[in-house]
Amino acid sequence: MSFTDELYESAIDLWDAQAAHPFVRGIADGTLDPAVFERWVRQDYLYLAEFSRVFAWAAARADRLESMGWYAAALHLTLNTEMGLHREYAARFGISVSDLERETMWPTTRAYTDFLVRTAADGDLADLVAALLPCAWGYVHIAQKIAAADRPADQRYADWIEQYSSDEFWLAAEWLRSEMDRLADGASPAKRDRLRHLFVLSSRYEWQFWEMCWNGEAWLP
Amino acid sequence: MSFCETQQARIAPLWDRMLTHPFLLQTRDGTIPHATFASWMRQDYLFVEAAIPFLAALIPKGPASHWEPMTQAIGALIRELRLFEERADAVGVEIRGSQPSFTTHAYIQFLLATAQNASYEEAYTVLYAAESAYHDSWKMVRDGLDRSSPWWPFVENWAGPQFAAYVSYLEVELDKLAAEAGPDRLHRMVEAFETTVRYEVAFWEMAMTGEGWPGIPSADPALSIGREGKR
Numbered sequence: 001m002s003f004t005d006e007l008y009e010s011a012i013d014l015w016d017a018q019a020a021h022p023f024v025r026g027i028a029d030g031t032l033d034p035a036v037f038e039r040w041v042r043q044d045y046l047y048l049a050e051f052s053r054v055f056a057w058a059a060a061r062a063d064r065l066e067s068m069g070w071y072a073a074a075l076h077l078t079l080n081t082e083m084g085l086h087r088e089y090a091a092r093f094g095i096s097v098s099d100l101e102r103e104t105m106w107p108t109t110r111a112y113t114d115f116l117v118r119t120a121a122d123g124d125l126a127d128l129v130a131a132l133l134p135c136a137w138g139y140v141h142i143a144q145k146i147a148a149a150d151r152p153a154d155q156r157y158a159d160w161i162e163q164y165s166s167d168e169f170w171l172a173a174e175w176l177r178s179e180m181d182r183l184a185d186g187a188s189p190a191k192r193d194r195l196r197h198l199f200v201l202s203s204r205y206e207w208q209f210w211e212m213c214w215n216g217e218a219w220l221p
Numbered sequence: 222m223s224f225c226e227t228q229q230a231r232i233a234p235l236w237d238r239m240l241t242h243p244f245l246l247q248t249r250d251g252t253i254p255h256a257t258f259a260s261w262m263r264q265d266y267l268f269v270e271a272a273i274p275f276l277a278a279l280i281p282k283g284p285a286s287h288w289e290p291m292t293q294a295i296g297a298l299i300r301e302l303r304l305f306e307e308r309a310d311a312v313g314v315e316i317r318g319s320q321p322s323f324t325t326h327a328y329i330q331f332l333l334a335t336a337q338n339a340s341y342e343e344a345y346t347v348l349y350a351a352e353s354a355y356h357d358s359w360k361m362v363r364d365g366l367d368r369s370s371p372w373w374p375f376v377e378n379w380a381g382p383q384f385a386a387y388v389s390y391l392e393v394e395l396d397k398l399a400a401e402a403g404p405d406r407l408h409r410m411v412e413a414f415e416t417t418v419r420y421e422v423a424f425w426e427m428a429m430t431g432e433g434w435p436g437i438p439s440a441d442p443a444l445s446i447g448r449e450g451k452r
Binding site: 053107110111113114115117118121122204208211219220 | 238274323326327330331333334335337338416419422423426434435
């Protein structure tokens with residue numbers, strides 16, 4: 001069993017809960033209220049800016065040229081391709097780019113992105129990848145599960161599924177998994193525990209992110 | 222008005238909400254349940270621990286004139302940890318080995334991400350806002366709490382003259398930093414101030430409600446393997 005298989009097993013409840021989450025199910029069958037989906041567009045846009053920053057930390061931390069190139073490519077994929085798609089999505093919901101940029105982080109977005117940035121800054125490369133993986137891998141994992149069924153009639157949701165189940169995103173997730181396995185190879189049991197801790201914590205945040213979008217969220221008044 | 226005065230005025234309703242939080246009122250009146258106060262002690266102990274690397278990360282980013290005061294502030298945090306341990310022993314609370322609640326975790330990540338990723342001015346704003354919030358909160362408690370209360374030493378720590386002088390020093394230095402900051406940086410400092418105070422309010426709320434983590438209780442290995450990045 002690879003280390004990333006072990007990671008998956010350790011967070012399987014959280015991953016299953018994400019796949020079964022009403023927000024995700026609503027995308028899959030096209031019944032998700034667009035006003036609810038808008039929350040995700042707005043908050044995930046803010047999330048992706050910080051997620052990109054963490055890939056930049058990874059490129060700086062990389063221990064070999066091949067990895068540095070991959071992190072730079074992932075940074076480009078996130079910062080330009082994925083965020084570009086978010087801007088297009090936003091337009092389809094009548095949200096302008098300036099609206100997106102004026103958006104304030106809700107508590108879960110704030111906490112999750114601070115956790116990622118802090119881990120990137122304070123930890124080593126393996127820590128960083130363990131914290132990134134539940135987002136990069138999880139979205140592909142969920143989208144591929146959904147993609148096995150018929151596409152929803154709402155083109156906006158069909159495009160979402162198409163994007164995250166695409167070969168481009170799948171290859172990026174697979175590479176990140178192999179990088180995690182490489183970095184964990186030969187690590188001490190204590191280090192592997194720490195990586196598992198970070199992976200599960202990010203998985204928890206991923207689930208919380210769906211919850212935040214589904215229910216709405218606000219800071220205490 | 223100075224930067225600090227302006228910020229205090231801008232977020233006055235939030236500040237009032239903090240100072241009138243039931244946790245503080247009940248602590249002041251001596252009616253806070255022991256278990257509720259113990260829960261706060263455990264969470265704040267984790268927070269004080271994490272404030273040490275926060276301050277340490279600021280030292281190389283700041284002007285040389287801030288190095289010694291910052292080092293002294295770290296010494297004060299270590300004394301705060303001893304205070305928590307002494308009080309916990311005195312009242313029979315197990316303070317070590319607790320897991321952070323969601324709010325504690327989030328607030329700590331905010332501190333450490335700010336120290337690493339934001340400007341020195343923003344991080345200094347967070348430091349001032351947090352310390353100032355504690356000073357005012359415990360001054361409010363001081364106005365009613367019986368001196369024989371087991372919680373009185375916390376009042377002495379945060380509402381006492383030494384801490385008051387420290388907060389005044391931070392205010393003067395932060396105003397100087399703000400006076401030199403450009404509009405973009407100043408805007409970020411304003412945001413950092415408000416976010417910090419929001420976390421302060423959320424922290425009292427968490428202590429009062431005994432909040433853990435939202436979600437799925439069965440999948441908790443993340444919270445049982447070491448708390449804050451011990452490697």
